[in-house]
Amino acid sequence: MSVEAPASRLDSLKWLVVVALLAAAVIGNSYFSNESLLYRVLAIVALAAVAGFVALQTAKGHAFWSLVKGSRTEIRKVVWxxxxxxxxxxxxxxxxxxxxxxxxxxxxxxxxxxxxxxxx
Known part of the structure; x- marks a missing residue:
């Protein structure tokens, strides 16, 4: 039922970028601890969104997104x-x-x- 996207040779590089972005968010939050909490949270959310977007471009990310769409379809079929x-x-x-x-x-x-x- 699920069609997997072929794994790209760049997937490992994309995952490395995802890890680097998330690490930058964590380290940046610690480094800029004197800044306003609002700015730090906005920066973390922005970096997490970019990391999520990059992750969705991989084969595993595409499969995960297909699973999310399929599960939403199944939830609609549930008799509550x-x-x-x-x-x-x-x-x-x-x-x-x-x-x-x-x-x-x-x-x-x-x-x-x-x-x-x-x-x-």
Whole structure:
């Protein structure tokens, strides 16, 4: 179903550029720590966007983007539960958790009592 783009000889160079851009963002954030937080965040977002764009130009990036588009299509096909079904399921889970908690509390109390009898 998925058609992979042929791997280019430049893919490893593109990934190197992605790593360099992300490293520049991290190092730049530390180096310019005295600057305004807003400017540093904008610079990091810009560098991350450029790195993402470069990454999408690789074969793996193209495959990832195809996966994202396919998953959006699949999400549209999901039949979501109604509010009543969600509430009922949540109440069943809460009730089950409470029952198991009581059972574990009782088992812990019993075992603690047993150990205290043995130890004295």
């Amino acid at each position: 539960p109604t509010r009543q079904e969600t509430v009922q399921t949540t109440l069943i889970v809460v009730a089950f958790v409470l029952v198991v908690a009581l059972i574990l509390w009782g088992l812990d109390s019993f075992l603690g009592w047993l150990v205290s009898l043995v130890i004295g």
